[in-house]
Amino acid sequence: MTLFVNRLTQLDVSWWCLDGELGEDGMLFDFGEVKPWIKQRLDAGADHTLLVPSRAPGLEIHDCREGLCISTTLPWAMELRAPRQALTLLPWREINAERLADHLAAELMRRPPPRVSDIRLHLREEEIEGAAYTYSHGLRRHAGNCQRIAHGHRSRLYIWQLGKRIPALERQWADWLADRYLVDEADTVTGDEPAWKELLTTRYRTDQGQFFLRLPRKRCHILPTPTTVEWIANWLAQQIASETGCATRVQAFEGIDKGAIAQAAP
Numbered sequence: 290m291t292l293f294v295n296r297l298t299q300l301d302v303s304w305w306c307l308d309g310e311l312g313e314d315g316m317l318f319d320f321g322e323v324k325p326w327i328k329q330r331l332d333a334g335a336d337h338t339l340l341v342p343s344r345a346p347g348l349e350i351h352d353c354r355e356g357l358c359i360s361t362t363l364p365w366a367m368e369l370r371a372p373r374q375a376l377t378l379l380p381w382r383e384i385n386a387e388r389l390a391d392h393l394a395a396e397l398m399r400r401p402p403p404r405v406s407d408i409r410l411h412l413r414e415e416e417i418e419g420a421a422y423t424y425s426h427g428l429r430r431h432a433g434n435c436q437r438i439a440h441g442h443r444s445r446l447y448i449w450q451l452g453k454r455i456p457a458l459e460r461q462w463a464d465w466l467a468d469r470y471l472v473d474e475a476d477t478v479t480g481d482e483p484a485w486k487e488l489l490t491t492r493y494r495t496d497q498g499q500f501f502l503r504l505p506r507k508r509c510h511i512l513p514t515p516t517t518v519e520w521i522a523n524w525l526a527q528q529i530a531s532e533t534g535c536a537t538r539v540q541a542f543e544g545i546d547k548g549a550i551a552q553a554a555p
Contacts, residue, residue: 339433420459
């Protein structure tokens with residue numbers, strides 16, 4: 290017997306299957322328990338972490354005071370130091386959705402529900418028509434796992450002016466933001482050495498531990514506020530209204546079907 294659930298979590302899980310034998314109640318696994326069971330385990334694992342293919346070229350991993358240190362030379366130089374629970378190490382040269390799904394399914398099968406003999410996961414990207422961008426960030430003030438310094442989101446972007454959406458502006462700003470690290474100016478560290486002009490360093494402490502990240506400055510954008518979706522939407526609305534001279538409404542998403550709306554006048 291196989292049980293399936295569509296659109297299971299915000300990890301872009303399309304469906305999840307359970308194999309096993311029916312119990313005396315005629316059920317394999319109560320649907321009311323499926324979502325909380327898998328969500329609790331995925332949230333406690335890979336969700337809101339940096340996925341690291343530990344055998345990738347140009348990458349080194351070693352213990353440090355914060356927990357683990359990740360340093361890279363490809364495709365650009367980066368140094369990250371964070372508590373171990375903020376990182377998911379995967380023994381591969383590269384990450385793809387199929388391999389990650391198999392890995393997560395194997396992790397879930399370490400302690401499966403009663404009567405469940407097999408778990409299969411299928412991961413896919415959210416289907417988005419129109420402009421979208423991916424970004425990474427960390428929220429020092431967040432009480433949950435968003436405080437981890439290098440986790441990411443995929444965001445649709447809607448921009449309205451004069452009562453209608455403007456696809457050209459949506460594409461322009463989504464392209465500009467794509468694959469950037471967004472950082473709160475209050476969390477940055479500066480110095481006088483020439484190298485500081487090329488690199489951006491952010492460091493903070495939370496209840497999960499100490500976090501440190503250094504990236505090429507050209508891969509980052511500094512906001513004067515925390516990088517919550519609310520402040521991202523507000524910053525975008527102000528920037529676009531200022532540059533275009535037109536009142537602007539921005540709807541920015543964070544994950545699937547949630548986000549923030551902000552408006553600004555020139």
